[in-house]
Amino acid sequence: xxxxxxxxxxxxxxxxxVLFACxxxxxxxxxVYPSVEACTAEMPANECAAAFATAREEHQKSAPRFxxxxxxxxxxxxxxxxxxxxxxxxxxxxxxxxxxxxxMIGRSLTGGYAQPVYFDRQGYARSGSTRIAETPLPPQRRDxxxxxxxxxxxxxxxxxxxxxxxxxxxxxxxTTGRSAGxxxxxxxxxxxxx
Amino acid sequence: MERIRTAPRPHxxxxxxxxxxxxxxxxxxxxxxxxxxxxxxxxxxxxxxxxAAEEVYRLCExxxxxxxxxxxxxxxxxxxxxxxxxxxxxxxxxxxDMALYxxxxxxxxxxxxxxxxxELNAETPTSLYETAVAQWCWLQDVHPDADQFNSLEEAxxxxxxxxxxxxxxxxxxxxxxxxxxxxxxxxxxxxxAYLQTLALRAGMTTKAMPIQSIRYDDxxxxxxxxxxxxxxxxxxxxxxxxxxxxxxxxxxxTAAAQGRIRxxxxxxxxxxxxxxxxxxxxxxxxGHPNLLPTALDRSGFPAGSTVVAKPxxxxxxxxxxIATLDAAGFPAGQPIAQTEGPYVDDGWVYQxxxxxxxxxxxxxxxxxxxxxxxxxxxxxxxxxxxITGNTSRFVPHLxxxx
Numbered sequence: 001x002x003x004x005x006x007x008x009x010x011x012x013x014x015x016x017x018v019l020f021a022c023x024x025x026x027x028x029x030x031x032v033y034p035s036v037e038a039c040t041a042e043m044p045a046n047e048c049a050a051a052f053a054t055a056r057e058e059h060q061k062s063a064p065r066f067x068x069x070x071x072x073x074x075x076x077x078x079x080x081x082x083x084x085x086x087x088x089x090x091x092x093x094x095x096x097x098x099x100x101x102x103x104m105i106g107r108s109l110t111g112g113y114a115q116p117v118y119f120d121r122q123g124y125a126r127s128g129s130t131r132i133a134e135t136p137l138p139p140q141r142r143d144x145x146x147x148x149x150x151x152x153x154x155x156x157x158x159x160x161x162x163x164x165x166x167x168x169x170x171x172x173x174x175t176t177g178r179s180a181g182x183x184x185x186x187x188x189x190x191x192x193x194x
Numbered sequence: 195m196e197r198i199r200t201a202p203r204p205h206x207x208x209x210x211x212x213x214x215x216x217x218x219x220x221x222x223x224x225x226x227x228x229x230x231x232x233x234x235x236x237x238x239x240x241x242x243x244x245x246a247a248e249e250v251y252r253l254c255e256x257x258x259x260x261x262x263x264x265x266x267x268x269x270x271x272x273x274x275x276x277x278x279x280x281x282x283x284x285x286x287x288x289x290x291d292m293a294l295y296x297x298x299x300x301x302x303x304x305x306x307x308x309x310x311x312x313e314l315n316a317e318t319p320t321s322l323y324e325t326a327v328a329q330w331c332w333l334q335d336v337h338p339d340a341d342q343f344n345s346l347e348e349a350x351x352x353x354x355x356x357x358x359x360x361x362x363x364x365x366x367x368x369x370x371x372x373x374x375x376x377x378x379x380x381x382x383x384x385x386x387a388y389l390q391t392l393a394l395r396a397g398m399t400t401k402a403m404p405i406q407s408i409r410y411d412d413x414x415x416x417x418x419x420x421x422x423x424x425x426x427x428x429x430x431x432x433x434x435x436x437x438x439x440x441x442x443x444x445x446x447x448t449a450a451a452q453g454r455i456r457x458x459x460x461x462x463x464x465x466x467x468x469x470x471x472x473x474x475x476x477x478x479x480x481g482h483p484n485l486l487p488t489a490l491d492r493s494g495f496p497a498g499s500t501v502v503a504k505p506x507x508x509x510x511x512x513x514x515x516i517a518t519l520d521a522a523g524f525p526a527g528q529p530i531a532q533t534e535g536p537y538v539d540d541g542w543v544y545q546x547x548x549x550x551x552x553x554x555x556x557x558x559x560x561x562x563x564x565x566x567x568x569x570x571x572x573x574x575x576x577x578x579x580x581i582t583g584n585t586s587r588f589v590p591h592l593x594x595x596x
Contacts, residue, residue: 002240002593003330003342124370124401177411177418181441183404186376186432 325573349565354396377404505537511583
């Protein structure tokens with residue numbers, strides 16, 4: 001076969017992914033669901049639950065972590081964060097992670113997969129990637145549990161900067177440098193590729 | 195191959211809008227997406243196109259190497275001061291400065307002769323979404339049992355995965371890939387969002403932003419995004435040869451040469467994207483069955499030959515003319531066809547004319563997509579005119595069952 005097994009994909013228009021899939025009768029599609037409930041309207045409940053659990057496990061394993069809700073919301077947006085250990089009740093009880101805005105389920109000839117998808121306040125979109133049918137990889141080491149207010153966590157190489165939670169929910173970007181000036185040629189010519 | 199007229203799907207506009215493709219109709223009301231017909235190929239024909247594309251791509255890589263090792267930048271319309279970025283990236287072309295994608299345009303009527311490569315859109319190829327998604331969905335709706343030369347999406351996800359392998363910081367999501375284009379620009383933004391989605395599928399952290407919002411920090415030598423964070427990997431849907439001539443173009447050349455920023459496409463793609471490369475291709479491989487006689491001046495063409503003149507760094511079919519030459523290499527009489535446009539400053543390349551596939555007065559150019567050096571898809575553009583431009587219609591295709 002010379003064509004893709006699936007082309008379902010989400011368009012990242014703003015903060016929430018737009019769902020689409022084509023060929024509704026196809027057994028080989030990937031779909032983004034905002035919730036397990038939305039998923040069970042279309043798929044067996046046990047598959048939805050398994051996919052959600054996989055996506056959430058992946059999300060909680062690799063999501064950026066914050067020492068307080070305020071610190072998390074400062075980066076991810078108001079109301080965008082949840083405790084990292086719902087129901088866990090451990091020493092991590094005050095760690096917060098961004099809620100993922102949806103999860104993507106795919107079924108293809110090479111096996112299913114589920115991915116969490118979420119955005120932060122600065123516009124970064126992330127997804128984990130775990131195939132449902134495969135043994136999970138060992139968790140990656142993450143050293144990114146943040147100090148909440150004016151903290152000192154080492155963040156070199158990370159896109160999650162510490163200390164931004166100290167002023168509460170308003171988030172302002174410090175502009176450094178100068179405009180790079182890119183785009184001027186195309187703006188005057190009406191660029192649309194080749 | 196055969197062009198087959200068919201009734202469009204009922205509510206085809208709504209179907210395209212549902213899958214995130216609202217750009218099906220031009221501003222003047224004419225169709226851009228045209229499913230009143232499709233092209234049907236045999237598998238053998240598709241394999242001929244696929245092999246031709248991979249062969250010519252290999253020759254293009256050799257020609258880029260020829261330019262880089264000999265410093266022939268003027269011949270492809272590029273300034274010599276861009277060389278540090280081009281040369282550094284070329285040295286890492288199999289790893290950290292790997293290519294993502296490109297699209298050939300082929301002329302071929304399938305009547306016995308080989309496909310002829312007209313050009314390679316190596317930097318900012320258009321019609322990605324139409325090819326990878328819109329025509330895939332059309333096939334799924336209309337001919338679900340047929341095949342299509344279209345593994346483009348899977349191939350691009352694999353390219354993102356390969357890039358992740360090359361950068362541990364991408365694999366750990368400590369670094370992100372930024373996706374930039376002119377904004378507002380709904381079509382380019384949709385293309386960027388699609389590419390971003392494929393990178394997400396490959397497990398990377400991504401961010402889309404207007405290319406106009408990129409900043410440069412003189413103290414650190416880093417380009418910054420609109421949150422003030424350094425851009426380590428930049429996928430830009432915008433030509434290199436424009437960026438290097440804009441305000442911080444020289445800083446970009448230096449940052450790319452030193453690996454402070456990894457560009458997608460890498461700087462060596464500037465060379466591959468120049469139309470002038472095809473003159474070098476012909477000089478290095480004269481008589482190659484998949485190439486057309488091409489030169490930087492007209493004097494080498496015999497009197498009476500029909501020649502296409504294109505800007506070295508042109509795009510969208512602009513400033514192209516087709517004319518028959520006299521003994522001195524000048525156009526004899528009026529051009530057979532020509533288009534207007536802004537690309538008049540950087541020199542010209544001349545290519546022997548060859549007819550496109552034609553049916554019912556429609557001229558079809560076959561766009562063969564490359565992911566790295568692998569051919570992985572076909573998108574067809576049609577026009578009543580001889581010169582394919584940015585409003586030429588996109589027509590889907592299928593591979594006939596054996």
